[in-house]
Amino acid sequence: EQKGSLVNPNYLRFDFSHFSKVSDEELRQVETSVNAQIEAQLQLVEHRNIPIKEALDKGAMALFGEKYGDSVRMIEFGDSKELCGGIHVKNTADIWHFKIVSEGAVAAGIRRIEAITGDAVKDFYTSQENTLAEIKEVLKNPQDVLKSVTSLQDDNAKLKKQLEQLVKEKIEGLKNTLVADFQEINGIQFLAKQVDLSMSSTKDLAQAIGTSKPNAFVFLASIEDNAPNIHCYISKELVAEKGLNAGNVIRELGKLIDGNGGGQPFFASGKGKNVGGIKEALEKVVDFVK
Structure with a gap:
């Protein structure tokens, strides 16, 4: 079942029920089907004040579930027949082109397709051309834009792997130093x-x-994107024997960095806004073990 509505003269919205998702291929099929009817230049055929039974017998669809009177208006475009009181183009060619711009869920079991037509499509393609021109300029005007973008993605993936390895090595080096x-x-x-x-x-x-030593109580702080973060690891034996709780540590010291956080008794993390509070947090955390 589908329900359609005209949001503005060049913008259409369709709701499809009983769909879990509309695939890209299905969206392309919808576009192809609609544009085929546009290109067919179907002429509007209008029947005014005909008996509703006659209209329904002719195959007219009552899409919106309105209550109709004894006499109705029936619209035909080719094989499509519909009961409607709204405004229609005289010929499907007047629509020029149909382009889907979004698809998503709006309620349980209902997907919404939004599309543009006419001048809105022309504006859309102009915008796409401008965006492509900007991308080409950023990429130094390569002959094959797709190949250039793919190459950038490959290089980015390689750099990410290298960075991950460097970070692992840095963590391992810091671990050996801080122990x-x-x-x-x-x-x-x-x-x-x-x-x-x-x-x-x-x-x-x-x-x-923390896992490198027994009876460990570890409190680390760092800054990322000008925001402080703190982390507390407490060995499980200390949690059990001394009642220490990493979550309580983070919640209490998190106040010093204008933040909050929490976690489990043996590990917790927090994030704040006040970088200046890190120094005091590092000084006060020792009070938990004295």
Whole structure:
């Protein structure tokens, strides 16, 4: 079942029920089918004030479920017959072209297709041409734009792999360096440091360092995109024996960086806005193990 509506003279909206998703191929088929009817230059045939039974017997569709009177208006374009009181073009060629611009879910079991026609399509293609021209200029006007973009994607993927490897090596190097900085406080292996890593890498480092020693309490801070982040790892034996809780540590010290966070008793993370609060957080975290 489909329901269509005219949003403005060059913009159409169709809702399709009982569809989980409309594939790209199905969208292309819809465009091809509609444009075939446009190119066929079908003339409007209008029947005014005919009995509704006669219209329905002729195959007219009542798409919107309105309540109709005894007499109706029936519109024909080729084999398509519909009961409608709205405005129609005199010939499908007047539409010029039909282009789908979006498809998505609007309710359970209902997908919505939105399309443009006429001048809106011309504007759309002009915009696409301008965008393509800008892309070509950025790429230094290659002869094959697609090949150039694909090459950039390949290079980007290689660089990402190289970066990931470098980050792993950096984390491993920091781990080996920081392990020597542990302090023993009340039988707890304590470490609190600020490192130059992304938030996710700082989290990985905190866990890697924490699991390298028994009775470990690790608190690491870093800055990413001018936003501070903190991470706390506490060995499970300390959680069980001393009642320490990483989530409580992060929630309390998170206030110093104008942030919040949480997690499990043995590991928690937080993010804030006040970079200046990192120094005080690193100083105060030792109070949890004294």
